[in-house]
Amino acid sequence: MKPQERGLEVKAKTYTYDTKAMHGYWAGLCLSVWLLLTYSQPAISQDQPGVGSSPAAQLQKAHGLSSQVEKLRESGKYAEAVPLAQQVIIIRESVLGLEHPEVATSLNALAVLYIRQGRYEQAEPLLRRALATREKALGAEHSDVARSLNNLAALHINQGKYTEGEPLLLRALAIREKGLGLEHPEVAKNLSNLATLYSYQGKYIEAEPLLSRALTILEKTLGSTHPSVATATNNLAEVYRNQGAQYAKAENLYLQALKITEGALGPDHPNLAFSLNGLADVYRDWGKYSQAEPLYRRALAIAEKTLGPENPNTARSLNNLATLYLYAGKYSQVESLLQQSLTIRQKSLGNEHPDVARTLFSLAELYNYQGKFDESDSIHLRALSIRKKALPPDHPFISESLETLAVLRTRQKKLQSAVQLLESSLGIQERNLTLALSTGSEKRKRDYLATLAKTTDTALWLHQQVASQDTEAARLAMTTVLRRKGRLLDALSDTNSALRQRLEPDEQKLLDELTATRSNLAALVFRGLEDDTPEQYRAKVAALETQAEQLETSLSRRSAEFVRQSTAVTLDSVRQQLPADTALVEIVQYRPLNLQAVERDKQFGAARYAAYLLDSQGKLQWLDLGEATSLNAAATALRQQLQNSERSAAKLKPLARRLEQKLMAPIRRKLGNPRRILISPDGMLNLLPFATLIDERNRYLVENYTISYLSSGRDLLRLGRSQPAVQSALIVANPNFDNAETARTRSAGEGRRRSTEPVAADLGKLRYDPLPATAEEAEAIAELLPEARVLTGKNATENALKQVRGPGILHIATHGFFLEEVEEQAKNPLLRSGLVLAGFNQRDSGGDDGALTALELSGLNLQGTRLVVLSACETGLGEIASGEGVYGLKRALTLAGAESQLVSLWQVEDEGTRDLMVQYYRQLQQGAGRGEGLRKAQLNLLKSKQYSHPYYWSSFILSGDWRPVQGLFQSAAGR
Known part of the structure; x- marks a missing residue:
């Protein structure tokens, strides 16, 4: 990508270099002679200054020619401008001498034209000479020196010499900030160029804030329709496209840049081709091929018309069009386009340029798809070699080459080589992922992770479907799963933990603002439309979401160093925690x-589903479980039937047995007979109570195993870290959803569920009935936890719960809710799940509205909380995200810092839940682990007459730490 293609700011009054690289005075003199000999005839063909012309007249003519050059350059008519720029140099050298600053300006102007034409070898000596002249005549800190530095750096970026360009840009930026101030447009252009360099090095995290700053300065100083604003907007869009699946945001920015450029420069300007190519790239990556093709073709037509058929920008358009056809499977048109692009790029850029590697990569992929594996392999190796020489060692393009070669070697039956190449590729991605997750909002991190989904799939496919007996392939697949599954949750938890451990006053202020913004967002959601139109309502929600995202980003940056130093995840480190x-x-x-x-x-x-099994001795086993559709359907059918207490358990067992045969029986055969199983499910299996599956002896699995849940095996590393000392417990139960005068009761034996069923579909009109059995539940549990604080009735408010700081146990017995997505209402699943507290029906809960959403819950400080029990309906439900678990209350509690969570998978019955909870706490009091205590409580209900149906005992699952809770039950142990 070239100046206008790469979005580099190259101006006629800019560009230079460092004097250490100067050829010296004689090199400059030889250059001027070379220019005179080469260009004197066309430049002096008419009205040439000659003998008798006064110096003033000659300089006046040079000034006029310079103005023409500037106008032609701005119009994209570079070929017409070159001979005029050459003539300016001849005049000024003859009148002013070789080392005058105006001569340097003229040299710079001609060099810029050469850069725009892709004539880099001719541009470089001009820029070096201009820099040396300016440094000598004006001093090292002059703004013209900064211009020369900036332009020479831009040249190096186009040449693929990124390491040479960075120090020049940094020096230029320092000069400009010192001499012009922090908000000058020249400073902004320097920032934009530096960001572009970082972007092409794959350093997107460093690039984005520079571009955001540059864009703000340019819009403020030059106006929103200036071409320089379009350039910076293009560059920011490119970062978003490369950084993750943020296609909508990138599309919007490219469209803005297109509108500005076309309005300011016309429909055929070369700069327009940059925006067209970028927008087409977005549509191509998005899979919108029909929208990409006309944009690529228009960009190609502009480049050929304005820059010529052999310009590097023309080569880029040819390459992009070929890549589109490659993606779409239209192979017949690909090779000729790529060969044209390769010829141009090799001629204009040299054989070792990264853009040459880009074309070679696409050509190798074409041969791969055509079954020409040996040819493809050879070309891929050449592209990889160029990338390794030209790019930083962890550049995404190097990872791309390694991964593609790995798949190719698989097709060639070279499995050992394939595994090694893929391992190297995944290693680069892991290092980049660690950096990407260290800053930015949750959405940005999630988008970046989405770009890696295909490589995760590739690693699992290679092992499960190709090399199923290969131990190294198995270890690589399992390591990849541990590194990526639940990774976002882990990163966010680390960020929150780091902030809570060392909150400075300014960080506390940001955190308070974020908490308030989330509360306002939740209140807006549960208020409903009221007097707003749907458009007004959406605008208010969007504004709060944007504000929250910006605050998340600011807080994330402050904990970045902690996250970057987080412990690497390996099979052995996980095994040691078992x-x-x-x-x-x-x-x-x-x-x-x-x-x-x-x-x-x-x-x-x-x-498909696969399972990887690891025991405390380090033995790794694996198996393929079959198509996901079939298992998901069976799991969903069983869960639906389990929620019906009217359906006899005997009729449920065949369904549970069939699913067990498909899912757990193959796993159990490989495991032998462990006492405890820690399951990290995925997809719809997150909502399956594994304890209800029936084995070959017609027994529930709960009768033989203690089963606990993890978001990922990597959770074991977080759970293994030391935690703060345990504080006393907090019990919240039987909230008064109305005010004291209107609170309702119900008759005994009514069998009320802790239900999510609303009185009305409008979130703003939801109403809930009281749950008297939760008061009995709280009283019984408080006897086992004598130091516990209990909040009931009108005191069980949302505001009170938000003030808690790391109770050892947090028990909440109330209504829970998870609402399906409805148009015009909350899209965020963390706003559609939550708990109902005192005053909800009146929307007054100690200053809040009484609905504690999962989003708000995630902001609580539960650092050091050993166990949270959500004794309510459907508190384990949420939106399923493959690889990231369930977006709901359980996730929110993990983000808040809780070690373990007891949550429900369906609407639970009031009395049965009370009895299960009381028995659970009795088991904990006697020293049982959090997982084993649940199992024993479930077995007690299973043996009872009233609650033997799995509807009553299997609705709750434990996620997180399964070990005993220490300290909280000591005073009750002797009772």
Whole structure:
């Protein structure tokens, strides 16, 4: 990508270099002679200054020619401008001498034209000479020196010499900030160029804030319709496109840049081709091929018309169009386009330029799809070699080459080489992922993770479908799962933990603002439309969401160093956290690679489930569980039937047995007979109560195993870290949803559920009935936790709950809710799940509205909280995200810092839940682990006459730390 293509700011009055690289005075003199000999005839063909012309007249003519050059350059008519720029140099050298600053300006102007034409070898000596002249005549800190530095750096970026360009840009930026101030447009252009350099090095995190700052300065000083604003907007869009699946945001920015450029420069300006190519790239990556093609063709036509058929920008358009056809499976048109692009790029850029590697990569992919594996392999190796020489060692393009070669070697039956190449690629991605997750909002991090989904699928496919007996492939697949599954949750938890451990006053202020913004957002959601139109309502929600995202980003940056230093995840580090008689079952959903696919968006097949099993001795086993659709359907059917207490348990068992045969029986055969199973489910299996599955002896699995849940096996590392001392417990129960005068009661035996069923569909009109059995539940639990604080009735408010700081146990017995997405209402699943507290029906709960959403709950400080029990309906539900679990209350509690969570999978009955909870706490009091205590309580209900149906005992699952809670039950132990 070239100046206008890369979005580099190159101006006629800019660009230079460092004197250490100067050829010296004689080199400059030889250059001027070379210019005179080469260009004197066309430049002096008419009205040439000659003998008798006064110096003033000659300089006046040079000034006029310079103005023409500037106008032609701004219009994109570079070829017409070159001979005029050459003539300016001749005049000024003859009148002013070789080392005058105006001569340097003229040299710079001609060099800029050469850069725009892709004539880099001719531009470089001009820029070096101009820099040396300016440094000598004006001093090292002059703004013209900064211009020369900036332009020489831009040249190096176009040449692919990124390491040479950075120090020049940094020096230029320092000069400009010192001499012009922090908000000068020249400073902004320097920032934009520096960001572009970082972007091409794959340093997107460093690039984005520079571009945001540059864009703000340019809009403020030059106006929103200036071409320089379009350039910075283009560059920011490019960062968003490369940094993650933020296609909508990138599309919007490219469209803005297109409008500015076309309005300011016309429909055929070369700069317009940059925006067209960028927007087409977005549509191509988005899979919108029909929208991309006309944009690529228009960009190509502009480049050929204004820059010529052999310009590097023309080569880029040819390459992009070919890549589009490659993605779409239209191979017949690809090779000729790529060969044209390769010829131009090699001639204009040299054989070792990264853009040459880009074309070679696409050509190798074409041969791969055509079955020409040896040719493809050879070209891929050449592209990889260029990238390794030209780019930083962890550049995404190097990872791309390694991964693609790995798949190719798989097709060539070279499995050992394939595994090694893929391991190297995944190593680069892991290092980049660690950096990407260290800053930015949750949405930005989630988008970046989404870009890596295909490589996760590739690693699992390679092992499960190709090299199923290969131990190294298995270890690589399992390591990849541990690194990526639940990774976002882990990163966000680390960020929150770091902030809570060292909150400075300014950080506390930001955190308070974020908490308030989330509360305002939740209040807006549960207020409903009221007098707003749908458009007004959406605008208010969007504004609060944007504000929250900006605050998240600011807080994330402050904890970035902590996250970057987080412990690497390995099989051995996870194994060390497994107790004896315990097995980790990591279930993962993946899409197998389809090597026969023609179109890129069809290269992965239907999702499947795989399981990886690890025990405390380090033994790793694995198996394929089959198509995800089938298992998901069976799991959903069983869960639906379990929620019906009227359906006899005997009729449920065949359904539970069939699912067990598909899912857990193969796993159990490999595991042997561990006492405890830690399951990390994926997809819809997150909502399956594994304890209800029936084995070959017609027994529930709960009768033989203690089953606890993890978001990922990597959770074991977080749970293994030391935590603050345990504080006393807090019990919140039986909230008064109305005021004291209107509170309702119900008759005994009514069997009320802790239900999510609203009185009205409008969130603003939701109403809930009281739950008297929760008061009995709280009283019984408080007897086992004599130091516990109890909040009931009108005191069980949302505001009171928000003030808690790390209670050892937090028990909340109330209504819970998870609402399906409804148009015009909350899109964020963390706003659609939550708990109902005192005053909800009146929307007054100690200053809040009484609905504690998962989003608000995630902001609580539960650092050091050993266990949170949500004794309410459907508190384990939420929106399923493959690889990230369930977006709901359980996730929110993990983000808040809780070690473990007891949550429900369906609407639970009031009395049955009370009895389960009381028995659970009695087991904890007697020293049982959090997981084993639940199992024993479930077995007690299973043996009872009233609650033997799995509807009553299997609705709750434990996620997180399964070990005993220490300290809180000591005073009750002797009772």
